[in-house]
Amino acid sequence: MQGRFHYYEGYPLSICAMPVRLMKLLGVSYLIASNAAGGLNPKYKVGDIMLQKDHFNIMGLAGLGPHIGPNDSRFGPRFFPMTNAYDESILNKVRQIVKDLKMENKVHEGVYTCVGGPNYETVADVRALISLGVDSVGMSTVHEVIAARQCGIRCFAFSLITNICSTEYGTTTEDHSCSTEVHSEEVLKVGKDMEDELRIFVEEIVEAISQDT
Ligand SMILES: O=P(O)(O)O[C@H]1O[C@H](CO)[C@@H](O)[C@H]1O
Numbered sequence: 001m002q003g004r005f006h007y008y009e010g011y012p013l014s015i016c017a018m019p020v021r022l023m024k025l026l027g028v029s030y031l032i033a034s035n036a037a038g039g040l041n042p043k044y045k046v047g048d049i050m051l052q053k054d055h056f057n058i059m060g061l062a063g064l065g066p067h068i069g070p071n072d073s074r075f076g077p078r079f080f081p082m083t084n085a086y087d088e089s090i091l092n093k094v095r096q097i098v099k100d101l102k103m104e105n106k107v108h109e110g111v112y113t114c115v116g117g118p119n120y121e122t123v124a125d126v127r128a129l130i131s132l133g134v135d136s137v138g139m140s141t142v143h144e145v146i147a148a149r150q151c152g153i154r155c156f157a158f159s160l161i162t163n164i165c166s167t168e169y170g171t172t173t174e175d176h177s178c179s180t181e182v183h184s185e186e187v188l189k190v191g192k193d194m195e196d197e198l199r200i201f202v203e204e205i206v207e208a209i210s211q212d213t
C-alpha cells in the first residue's frame with residue numbers, strides 16, 4: 001500500500017483496517033507493516049528500527065477496534081487470540097537478515113502502541129507509556145495487525161524511530177516553540193532519509209518469506 005487510513009483522519013478503525021481485509025480477499029497470507037514512530041525506550045536513537053515483538057492495544061482497552069460490531073465471518077471468528085500477533089518464525093528470519101546486513105547496532109525489538117493522535121504526546125503521556133512497558137508510539141498498525149490476525153494473515157511489523165519522545169519539559173524558545181517538541185517535518189525527513197535502506201531491508205524480508213511459500 002502507498003500510505004494508509006488513520007483514525008485521526010476521521011475514519012473508524014474498521015475502515016482503517018479495510019485494506020487488510022481486501023488483501024485477505026485477494027489471497028494475501030503475509031502482512032509486512034511499517035510505521036513512523038516516536039522512541040520511548042531510552043536506548044533508541046533517531047533512525048533506528050524497532051522490530052515489533054508485540055503491541056500494547058490502548059485503543060482496544062478503551063473499546064475501539066476494527067472488529068467492533070457485527071462479525072463478518074469471511075474475515076475470521078468473533079473471538080480470537082492475539083498471543084502470537086507477530087509471527088515468531090518471520091521474526092527469526094528478520095533477525096538473520098539484520099545480522100547479514102550488519103544492522104545490529106541500529107535494530108531493536110520492542111513493544112509498539114497506537115494512540116488516536118493526531119497530536120503528539122505530552123510529557124505525562126510519554127512517562128505513562130514508558131511505565132506501561134511501551135517502547136515506541138505511533139498512530140497506526142495495531143488495528144491493521146488485529147484485522148490481519150483475525151483472518152489468519154501472518155504478521156511482521158517494524159517502527160522507524162523518527163523522533164525521541166521527551167520525558168522532560170523543555171524550555172520555551174524565542175519563537176514560542178519548545179526545545180523538546182516533535183514536528184512532523186522531522187518525522188517526514190527521517191523517513192525520507194531512511195527510504196533506500198528500508199527498501200533493501202524489506203526486499204530481503206520479502207525474499208526470505210517467499211522461500212517458505
Ligand atoms: O504510522 P504511520 O502512518 O507510519 O505514521 C505515523 O507518523 C504520523 C505522525 O507523524 C502518523 O500518521 C503516525 O501514525
Ligand SMILES: Nc1nc2[nH]cnc2c(=O)[nH]1
Pocket residue numbers: 036037038039115117119120121137138139162163164165182187
Ligand atoms: N503518536 C506518535 N506518533 C508518531 N509518529 C511519529 N512520531 C510519533 C510520535 O512521537 N508519537
